[in-house]
Amino acid sequence: MSLFQIFVYLLAAVIAVPFAKRLGLGSVLGYLIAGIIIGPSLLGVVGAGEEVAHIAEFGVVMMLFLIGLELRPSLLWRLRVPIVGLGGLQVLGVTTAAAGIALVSGLGWKPALAIGLIVAMSSTAIVLQSLAERDQLKLSAGQSCFSVLLFQDIAVIPILAILPLLGTGEVAAGEHGIIAHLPPWLRALATIGAVVGLVLAGRFLLRPVFRYVAATHLREVFTEMTLLLVIGITLLMGAVGLSAALGAFVAGVMLADSEYRHQLEADLEPFKGLLLGLFFITVGAGIDFTLIGARPGLIAALVTGIVVVKFVIQLLLARLFKLGWAHSTLFALALAQGGEFCFVLLAFAQGAGVLGAELVKPLTAAVALSMALTPLLFVLNDRVLQKMFRRHLPVKPEREPDKIPAHDNPVILAGFGRFGHVVGRLLIANRIGCTVLENDPEQIEMLARFGLKAYYGDATRADLLHAAGAARAKLFICTLADEQETLKIVRMVQREFPHLRILARAVSRQHAYELIRAGVDDVFRETVGSALDLGVAALRGLGMRGVQALRAARLFKEVDEASVRELANYEGDESGYATRARQHGANLESVLRRDSRMQKETGDDAWDNKPRDR
Amino acid sequence: MDKAARDVQRPALMARVLILFAHPALHKSRINRAMANAVSGMDGVTFHDLYEVYPDLHISVDAEQQMLREHDVVVFQHPMFWYSSPAILKEWQDLVLESGFAYGEGGDALRGKRMLSAISTGGGQEAYQRGGSNHFTIRELLAPFEQTARLCGMEYLEPFVISGVFRLTDAEVAAEAARYRAAIESLVGPEGGAL
Numbered sequence: 187m188s189l190f191q192i193f194v195y196l197l198a199a200v201i202a203v204p205f206a207k208r209l210g211l212g213s214v215l216g217y218l219i220a221g222i223i224i225g226p227s228l229l230g231v232v233g234a235g236e237e238v239a240h241i242a243e244f245g246v247v248m249m250l251f252l253i254g255l256e257l258r259p260s261l262l263w264r265l266r267v268p269i270v271g272l273g274g275l276q277v278l279g280v281t282t283a284a285a286g287i288a289l290v291s292g293l294g295w296k297p298a299l300a301i302g303l304i305v306a307m308s309s310t311a312i313v314l315q316s317l318a319e320r321d322q323l324k325l326s327a328g329q330s331c332f333s334v335l336l337f338q339d340i341a342v343i344p345i346l347a348i349l350p351l352l353g354t355g356e357v358a359a360g361e362h363g364i365i366a367h368l369p370p371w372l373r374a375l376a377t378i379g380a381v382v383g384l385v386l387a388g389r390f391l392l393r394p395v396f397r398y399v400a401a402t403h404l405r406e407v408f409t410e411m412t413l414l415l416v417i418g419i420t421l422l423m424g425a426v427g428l429s430a431a432l433g434a435f436v437a438g439v440m441l442a443d444s445e446y447r448h449q450l451e452a453d454l455e456p457f458k459g460l461l462l463g464l465f466f467i468t469v470g471a472g473i474d475f476t477l478i479g480a481r482p483g484l485i486a487a488l489v490t491g492i493v494v495v496k497f498v499i500q501l502l503l504a505r506l507f508k509l510g511w512a513h514s515t516l517f518a519l520a521l522a523q524g525g526e527f528c529f530v531l532l533a534f535a536q537g538a539g540v541l542g543a544e545l546v547k548p549l550t551a552a553v554a555l556s557m558a559l560t561p562l563l564f565v566l567n568d569r570v571l572q573k574m575f576r577r578h579l580p581v582k583p584e585r586e587p588d589k590i591p592a593h594d595n596p597v598i599l600a601g602f603g604r605f606g607h608v609v610g611r612l613l614i615a616n617r618i619g620c621t622v623l624e625n626d627p628e629q630i631e632m633l634a635r636f637g638l639k640a641y642y643g644d645a646t647r648a649d650l651l652h653a654a655g656a657a658r659a660k661l662f663i664c665t666l667a668d669e670q671e672t673l674k675i676v677r678m679v680q681r682e683f684p685h686l687r688i689l690a691r692a693v694s695r696q697h698a699y700e701l702i703r704a705g706v707d708d709v710f711r712e713t714v715g716s717a718l719d720l721g722v723a724a725l726r727g728l729g730m731r732g733v734q735a736l737r738a739a740r741l742f743k744e745v746d747e748a749s750v751r752e753l754a755n756y757e758g759d760e761s762g763y764a765t766r767a768r769q770h771g772a773n774l775e776s777v778l779r780r781d782s783r784m785q786k787e788t789g790d791d792a793w794d795n796k797p798r799d800r
Numbered sequence: 801m802d803k804a805a806r807d808v809q810r811p812a813l814m815a816r817v818l819i820l821f822a823h824p825a826l827h828k829s830r831i832n833r834a835m836a837n838a839v840s841g842m843d844g845v846t847f848h849d850l851y852e853v854y855p856d857l858h859i860s861v862d863a864e865q866q867m868l869r870e871h872d873v874v875v876f877q878h879p880m881f882w883y884s885s886p887a888i889l890k891e892w893q894d895l896v897l898e899s900g901f902a903y904g905e906g907g908d909a910l911r912g913k914r915m916l917s918a919i920s921t922g923g924g925q926e927a928y929q930r931g932g933s934n935h936f937t938i939r940e941l942l943a944p945f946e947q948t949a950r951l952c953g954m955e956y957l958e959p960f961v962i963s964g965v966f967r968l969t970d971a972e973v974a975a976e977a978a979r980y981r982a983a984i985e986s987l988v989g990p991e992g993g994a995l
Contacts, residue, residue: 731825734825
C-alpha cells in the first residue's frame with residue numbers, strides 16, 4: 187500500500203464517516219460510501235486490491251479477539267444453546283430455503299446447495315460494529331446475532347470441506363493451507379491440534395509471556411506483543427485452514443480472565459477501528475458497478491432474494507427461540523446480508539468447479555450490495571419498525587426490574603456506583619430510609635456482599651419510581667454517570683413527581699449547565715469537592731494555616747458555583763458565553779486577590795503584626 | 801484515669817498542663833506567635849492548637865475529653881476578641897463540656913483541676929476600667945470563663961494578661977513571651993504542681 191493510497195483511504199474516511207454519523211446512518215455506511223466513491227467504479231483512485239483487503243481483514247480478526255476478551259469462558263458456556271441451536275438452525279434454514287429457490291430457478295442440486303450454504307453466512311464485521319455502535323450488543327437480540335455469527339465462523343470449516351464434493355474440478359492448491367496435501371485423518375488431527383494448542387497456550391502460556399513483556403514497562407513492546415499474538419494466530423489458523431477470526435476469538439476468551447485484559451483492549455482498539463474501517467472501505471470499493479449496470483435486474487433480484495429469504499427465516503427462528511417482536515425484527519434484519527466469508531467461499535466454489543463465473547460474479551456483487559444495504563436496514567429498523575413496537579429497545583440487557591416492597595423511605599437514590607454509594611452509605615449510616623436503584627447487576631451483587639441492598643431497575647421508568655415509593659418520598663437523588671440519562675430522569679421526575687426535591691450529580695461543567703437549565707437547583711459537580719479538598723491539603727502542606735486554607739477553598743467554591751449558575755444561561759450564545767467566561771475568570775481572580783490581601787497583608791490596623799522598635 | 805496511674809507515669813508534685821490555643825489568624829499576631837513558641841514543647845505541657853486541628857470547627861468531643869482527663873491544668877490561650885474568645889473556643893466549650901462529663905450528674909471529670917485564661921489585648925490596661933474605653937475590667941469580662949470553671953468544680957486562677965500589644969517593641973514581645981513561659985512553668989511545678 188503506497189503512502190498516497192493511505193492518504194486517500196484516510197481522507198475518504200475522515201470526510202464520509204462524520205457525515206454519515208451526522209445523518210444518523212452509522213459509521214459503517216460512511217466507510218462503505220467512502221469505498222464506493224474512491225473505488226474503481228467511481229473515482230478509481232484506488233483499486234479493489236487483494237493486498238489491501240488482506241490487511242483490512244485483520245480488522246475483523248482483531249474485532250473478534252476483542253469480543254473474546256469481553257467473554258469469559260463461563261459466559262460463553264452459558265451461550266452454548268443459542269450458538270449451537272439458533273446458529274445451527276439459521277445455517278440449516280437459510281441453506282435449505284436459498285437452495286430450494288436456486289433449484290426452482292433451474293440450477294442443479296449441487297450448485298444450488300453450494301449457493302445456499304454460501305449465502306447463509308452473514309457479515310460479522312458489519313453486524314457487530316453496527317450493533318456495538320447502537321449499544322445493542324448486550325440486548326438479547328444482539329447476543330443472538332453474536333451467537334449465530336460465531337456458529338457461522340465455525341461452520342465455514344465443514345463448508346470448505348463439503349464444497350469440493352459438490353464440484354467437478356480439482357481443489358486449487360493452497361486453498362486449504364499447508365496441510366492440504368496431508369491425508370484427511372491427519373488433516374483433521376492437525377486442525378483439532380491447532381485449536382487445542384491455542385486453548386492450552388491461551389490458558390497457560392500467554393499470561394506468563396505477557397507478564398514478562400509487561401515487566402519491561404515499555405508500552406510499545408506490550409502493543410507489539412499484542413499485535414504479534416493476533417497476527418500469529420491468523421497465520422496459524424490459515425495454515426490449518428481455519429477461520430483466523432475464530433482463532434483470535436478463542437485466544438481472546440482465554441485471556442478474558444487475565445489481569446492484562448484492559449491493557450490488551452486499550453492497545454488493540456485503535457488498530458481494530460482503523461483496520462475495520464479499511465475493511466468496510468474495501469467492501470465498498472469492491473462493488474462492481476459495471477456488472478450491476480449491465481445486469482441490473484438480475485442483481486436486484488439476487489440482493490432482494492438474499493435479504494428477504496434470510497430475513498424471513500431468521501424472523502421465524504427468533505420467534506421460535508421466544509424473542510419478543512422488537513428483538514426478533516432486529517435480529518432478523520441485522521443478519522439479512524451476505525458476509526465476508528461469502529467472497530472466500532464463492533471464489534473457492536469457483537475453483538472447485540461447483541459454480542461457474544456466470545454465477546459467481548453477480549453473486550459476489552449481490553453479496554457486497556447486501557452488505558452495503560445492512561446499515562440502511564439498521565436505520566430502517568431504528569426509525570420505522572421499532573416505532574411499531576411502541577417502545578424503543580432498551581439499551582441494557584433485559585432483566586425484569588426487582589420487586590420493591592412497599593415502604594415510606596424519604597429518599598430515592600438512583601445509581602449506587604462510585605459516586606452514589608458514598609451518598610447512600612452516609613444516609614444509611616444516619617438511619618435515613620433510602621431506596622436504592624441501580625442498573626448494573628454486578629454492582630448490586632458486590633454491594634450485597636457488604637450488606638447493602640440495591641434494587642435492579644432502570645430509573646428512567648416512571649412506573650419503577652412509583653414502585654420505589656416516589657409519591658411518598660421527599661428527596662430524589664440522581665448519581666448516574668451518564669449525562670443524558672441523568673437529564674432524562676430529572677425531566678421525568680419533574681413531570682411525574684413535582685413534589686420531589688432533586689439533587690443531581692453533574693458529570694461536567696457543561697452537564698451542570700444543562701441540569702441548571704432543566705430547573706434543578708441542587709447540582710453537584712462530581713470532581714469539585716475532592717479537588718478542593720486536595721487543594722486545601724496542598725495549601726496546608728506548604729505551611730498555610732488550616733483555617734485559612736479551608737476558607738480560601740470555600741470562597742473559591744462560592745465564586746465558582748455562582749459563575750456556573752450564571753454561565754448556565756449563556757448556553758447557545760457562544761460569543762456571549764466566551765465573554766462571560768473571561769469576565770468570570772477575572773472576577774474569581776479579583777475575589778481571591780481581595781481575600782488573600784485581607785488575610786496576608788501585614789500592617790492591618792486590627793493586628794499587632796507590624797514590627798515595632800520604639 | 802485514676803490518680804495512682806498518673807503518679808506512676810510522672811514524678812510526684814508535677815502537674816500536667818493543657819494549653820488550648822485559639823487564634824484564627826496567627827500569621828498576623830506577633831505576640832501570639834511568640835507566646836505559642838515560648839510554651840510549645842515544654843516538659844509537662846501539651847500545646848493544642850485548636851484552629852489548626854479543627855480548621856472546619858469540627859471538634860472531636862471524645863478526643864478532647866480524653867485530653868482533659870489526662871491533664872491537671874487547662875489554659876485557654878487566646879486574643880481578646882469582642883470581649884471574649886475567638887469562636888472556636890466557644891464551640892469547644894459548647895461541645896466538649898457536656899453534662900455528665902464536666903457538670904451535672906456524674907459530671908466530675910474536671911473536678912479539682914485548675915483553669916487559667918492567658919489572653920492578649922490590643923487595648924492597654926488603662927482602657928479596661930470604669931471611665932476607660934472598654935468600661936469593664938478584664939477580670940469582669942472573663943466572668944463567663946470563671947463561672948464555667950466554677951460549675952465544673954475547677955479552680956479559676958488569676959488571668960495571665962498581656963495588654964496593649966500594638967505598642968510593644970519586638971524586644972518587649974520577647975520579654976512578655978518569656979513571662980508567659982515562666983507562668984506556665986510555675987503551673988507545672990514542682991511547687992505549683994500540688995493539687
